[in-house]
Amino acid sequence: MKNLIKVGRARSNITQAELADKVKVSRQTINSIETGKFTPSTVLALKIAEVLQVNVNELFQLEDSDW
Amino acid sequence: MNGTFGVFAYSHKMKIVGTLLIIWGIYAFISKYRQHDLLDLNLLSGLSCWGLVFIFFSKEKIDDERIHQVKFQALAWAVPAGLVITHLINYFFLSQEPASGKLTGSISAYQSLVIILLLAFGLFHYLKYKN
Numbered sequence: 001m002k003n004l005i006k007v008g009r010a011r012s013n014i015t016q017a018e019l020a021d022k023v024k025v026s027r028q029t030i031n032s033i034e035t036g037k038f039t040p041s042t043v044l045a046l047k048i049a050e051v052l053q054v055n056v057n058e059l060f061q062l063e064d065s066d067w
Numbered sequence: 068m069n070g071t072f073g074v075f076a077y078s079h080k081m082k083i084v085g086t087l088l089i090i091w092g093i094y095a096f097i098s099k100y101r102q103h104d105l106l107d108l109n110l111l112s113g114l115s116c117w118g119l120v121f122i123f124f125s126k127e128k129i130d131d132e133r134i135h136q137v138k139f140q141a142l143a144w145a146v147p148a149g150l151v152i153t154h155l156i157n158y159f160f161l162s163q164e165p166a167s168g169k170l171t172g173s174i175s176a177y178q179s180l181v182i183i184l185l186l187a188f189g190l191f192h193y194l195k196y197k198n
Contacts, residue, residue: 025131028198036135037198 004026005034008052023047069093074135077125085121088114112177119184123191137198149183 009019016034020027023044032038033048040048049056092114099107127134156174 026129028129028195029133032133032198038136041132044132056098 001036001039001066002035002063003033004061005030005048005052008048008054008059012052014051016040019048020053022051075124075126075138076131077121079126079128079130081125083111083120085125088118088121091120108178110177111176112175112181116177116184117156119181119188123184134196137194138187138191140194141187144190145183145187149179149186152182152186153179164189 005019009016014022016030020030023030025044029038029040032055034038045056045060049059052059092111095114096107096111099105099110123138153174161173
């Protein structure tokens, strides 16, 4: 699954640590999501989208390998 | 997964209780060895078992869904791997006395669980820092 959290963070001008703090996870978790090592739950994905003020579809996109 | 059957539900402070139990086990093992020159693993493995359960199944400082997934991943690898190790130890050390056919030197359930939990604990920290 492709994600554009890094782009969303840059647009909102917040760091990994700040985002982690707002969605109540560790900074390492945000880093793992950004690098594609960890796929977040629906709840966490929605929280991240809300903090970055974008639609969740804009942050997470399915790839061919996901099917 | 919340409520009664919430996963990894012990408080973070239970890690201290777990550590103390392991220290108690090590102390009991050493003092028995010094006093009676006896290598008795029973109390050490029993207390270590409880200690490791409290350490492994208690919450981390920051306890989020990635930590839960990594813990589950570690357990999913450690249980079959620990079982293989237990079987190998039993295969090589569970010897049958030729005369009586009596079995000796089997690994106990506590010792087996300690092996599994140690594997899970090590793997959890490896995966946590690798990712």
